[in-house]
Amino acid sequence: AEGRYSLGTGIRFDEWDELPHGFASLSANMELDDSAAESTGNCTSSKWVPQGDYIASNTDECTATLMYAVNLKQSGTVNFEYYYPDSSIIFEFFVQNDQCQPNADDSRWMKTTEKGWEFHSVELNRGNNVLYWRTTAFSVWSRVSKPVLVRNIAITGVAYTSECFPCKPGTYASKKGSSFCKLCPANSYSNKGETSCHQCDPDKYSEKGSSSCNVRPACTDKDYFYTHTACDANGETQLMYKWAKPKICSEDLEGAVKLPASGVKTSCPPCNPGFFKTSNSTCQPCPYGSYSNGSDCTHCPAGTEPAVGFEYKWWNTLPTNMETTVLSGINFEYKGMTGWEVAGDHIYTAAGASDNDFMILTLVVPGFRPPQSVMADTENKEVARITFVFETLCSVNCELYFMVGVNSRTNTPVETWKGSKGKQSYTYIIEENTTTSFTWAFQRTTFHEASRKYTNDVAKIYSINVTNVMNGVASYCRPCALEASDVGSSCTSCPAGYYIERDSGTCHSCPPNTILKAHQPYGVQACVPCGPGTKNNKIHSLCYNDCIFSRNTPTRTFNYNFSALANTVTLAGGPSFTSKGLKYFHHFTLSLCGNQGRKMSVCTDNVTDLRIPEGESGFSKSITAYVCQAVIIPPEVTGYKAGVSSQPVSLADRLIGVTTDMTLDGITSPAELFHPESLGIPDVIFFYRSNDVTQSCSSGRSTTIRVRCSPQKTVPGSLSLPGTCSD
Numbered sequence: 001a002e003g004r005y006s007l008g009t010g011i012r013f014d015e016w017d018e019l020p021h022g023f024a025s026l027s028a029n030m031e032l033d034d035s036a037a038e039s040t041g042n043c044t045s046s047k048w049v050p051q052g053d054y055i056a057s058n059t060d061e062c063t064a065t066l067m068y069a070v071n072l073k074q075s076g077t078v079n080f081e082y083y084y085p086d087s088s089i090i091f092e093f094f095v096q097n098d099q100c101q102p103n104a105d106d107s108r109w110m111k112t113t114e115k116g117w118e119f120h121s122v123e124l125n126r127g128n129n130v131l132y133w134r135t136t137a138f139s140v141w142s143r144v145s146k147p148v149l150v151r152n153i154a155i156t157g158v159a160y161t162s163e164c165f166p167c168k169p170g171t172y173a174s175k176k177g178s179s180f181c182k183l184c185p186a187n188s189y190s191n192k193g194e195t196s197c198h199q200c201d202p203d204k205y206s207e208k209g210s211s212s213c214n215v216r217p218a219c220t221d222k223d224y225f226y227t228h229t230a231c232d233a234n235g236e237t238q239l240m241y242k243w244a245k246p247k248i249c250s251e252d253l254e255g256a257v258k259l260p261a262s263g264v265k266t267s268c269p270p271c272n273p274g275f276f277k278t279s280n281s282t283c284q285p286c287p288y289g290s291y292s293n294g295s296d297c298t299h300c301p302a303g304t305e306p307a308v309g310f311e312y313k314w315w316n317t318l319p320t321n322m323e324t325t326v327l328s329g330i331n332f333e334y335k336g337m338t339g340w341e342v343a344g345d346h347i348y349t350a351a352g353a354s355d356n357d358f359m360i361l362t363l364v365v366p367g368f369r370p371p372q373s374v375m376a377d378t379e380n381k382e383v384a385r386i387t388f389v390f391e392t393l394c395s396v397n398c399e400l401y402f403m404v405g406v407n408s409r410t411n412t413p414v415e416t417w418k419g420s421k422g423k424q425s426y427t428y429i430i431e432e433n434t435t436t437s438f439t440w441a442f443q444r445t446t447f448h449e450a451s452r453k454y455t456n457d458v459a460k461i462y463s464i465n466v467t468n469v470m471n472g473v474a475s476y477c478r479p480c481a482l483e484a485s486d487v488g489s490s491c492t493s494c495p496a497g498y499y500i501e502r503d504s505g506t507c508h509s510c511p512p513n514t515i516l517k518a519h520q521p522y523g524v525q526a527c528v529p530c531g532p533g534t535k536n537n538k539i540h541s542l543c544y545n546d547c548i549f550s551r552n553t554p555t556r557t558f559n560y561n562f563s564a565l566a567n568t569v570t571l572a573g574g575p576s577f578t579s580k581g582l583k584y585f586h587h588f589t590l591s592l593c594g595n596q597g598r599k600m601s602v603c604t605d606n607v608t609d610l611r612i613p614e615g616e617s618g619f620s621k622s623i624t625a626y627v628c629q630a631v632i633i634p635p636e637v638t639g640y641k642a643g644v645s646s647q648p649v650s651l652a653d654r655l656i657g658v659t660t661d662m663t664l665d666g667i668t669s670p671a672e673l674f675h676p677e678s679l680g681i682p683d684v685i686f687f688y689r690s691n692d693v694t695q696s697c698s699s700g701r702s703t704t705i706r707v708r709c710s711p712q713k714t715v716p717g718s719l720s721l722p723g724t725c726s727d
Helices: none
Strands: 011-013 023-028 063-072 076-083 089-096 118-124 127-137 149-155 224-228 236-243 265-267 275-277 283-285 304-312 322-327 340-342 347-349 358-365 384-393 399-406 412-418 421-430 436-443 458-467 473-479 481-485 488-492 498-500 507-509 514-516 527-529 548-552 557-561 569-572 583-590 601-605 621-625 627-633 644-652 654-659 684-689 702-707
Touching: 063 149, 089 118, 224 340, 340 358, 358 458, 384 436, 399 421, 412 421, 436 458, 583 601, 601 627, 621 627, 621 644, 644 684
Parallel strands: none
Antiparallel strands: 011 149, 023 063, 063 127, 076 118, 076 149, 089 127, 224 236, 236 265, 275 283, 304 458, 304 473, 322 358, 340 347, 347 458, 358 436, 384 421, 384 458, 399 412, 399 436, 481 488, 498 507, 514 527, 548 557, 569 583, 583 627, 601 621, 601 644, 627 644, 654 684, 684 702
16 A cells, blocks of 8 residues: 555565664674683673664674574565675675575675665575674774664565555655655655655755654854855856755844855966966866976977876866765765865865765876886886875864775775864875775764754865876976987987986986986986995895895904895784784784895785685785784684784885994984893894885884894794884
């Protein structure tokens, strides 16, 4: 009948104000050894939590299971929608039948969702079926994982005959024979079992799918925002104010504010570097081989080539390779709204529908075109870099996320800023030459309520600069090597390890024991001396130690041979425990010398691989370095054969030098970290730096490795961490 729906032989669970009848929510510590369970923290509160329209998983290292047992009269299906944005959580869905055998047909490991909610369906056999949704987070540092959300669980085959159910409040069914109920549109409502929705009174409003209407509040200055119009034919722009959508406030109530009048017209700012202004005041890219500062295009002089990239610092219209949207912080649906607005010399977060919305800005770069001197160097990870200047102005606990996506894979959070941050610059080094997306997401507050109190809390981006972009534009030209031909001279590339002489455009090899600055290979000053105890590799791209070191003193000469350390060695710190009692180790992989300076140490994040059936290859994030660290959760804890390796970090990307001195290039290896050597043979110290930049390590990390010789020892050498810092 109208106002009711039927799944035929099925049932649906779409209301999650409380755990529906028949569901069980269980939690357990991952430790498999029961005797250890007493001492390993309390997981009893780590469960799936009903939150109205959906149910949310735990976000800690406990294992939370949502279960539902059902007896099917005939074979059927279970389907549900899920939102799974964070790969640091393992999310499994599986079914056990009468014999407690899991269904072998379907992979139990769920894939992370790329664009909001996704749909999952599994066939069920007749008889008893137990459905399991299970989550465990492998995030043992301070960042809290984002929960998995599940909604609209439907199971068919439950009964011999079909049964009708009334539509829930906020939905309706206008026709007989409906298999689902439609949501009421905004500014309308319905009660249980309705055939249509009722319009709200003019002084009231409602969200989509509402069971009642709310009184419209008086409009305040938090209900509008400003933007700049695109340049008109006269080259002028105008500051305009707009009501935030959806407009729920009333201008007619006492004390309500009106929308401010538009500003006076002013001259448009210049185009961004690499673009020129057309006759109708739009900005177009300069053709390849030319450059501009935002006004007219100028051909690159002979002996130079354009340094292609994108530099955005004027914001009159959103660049064509950028887009903006809003992700609801309540139901995690994408809204057809603009999240960021252009404002002349910056772009900023507009007013969302609610303070917990994610205001999203994305820049897509098709690929990169680094200089030939960079391409020849397989050890040089830097293909390009992105630098942006931003600030956040917040009165509550706002967060700005910066994420990078490679080949449309899941966006990986790179950095997060919490609370107000003064105007500052951030640089990220791009290491893969492929289609890359950069995403900024700003959330004013995580409060789970629909309100608009903190519109004045904003994130602003003043400039974005990406280097070496394929099909990019240029704001300047750089010298190039010249190649003579019948029609004159043209740009070519120097061999690896050769610099360009600016005046003549000729190529010259770097002197011995120097390396070439590959992104700026101009003049002999581009050849940088290697540090002590090191020499250059064949293509002058890095300095390395060939496992031999000598030290002369007034009385004797010490000769060291480290060739046994050319291969990788591993070392684990002592066990650590999270607040919930999960045991983990910091695991280090080292490769010191030889191999022409190639980085041999690999640390991986295999949390992703655990979801992939045996025999299939998956994408696991790995880091290659001289020294790297990962967090290991051993197999006896996880129950997974290989254990879990996660959060790989590079501790050493560049060898600065090898010396017996305690300090080199501002890095110190304090003697008191280890027992003093007793044989009068000086310790040899390897000094490294890494490229990893974080808020706490703004200049990257530095690492020292102290090598000590004991000629009397016949046993193999040993590795140890400082006694005062076992991690």
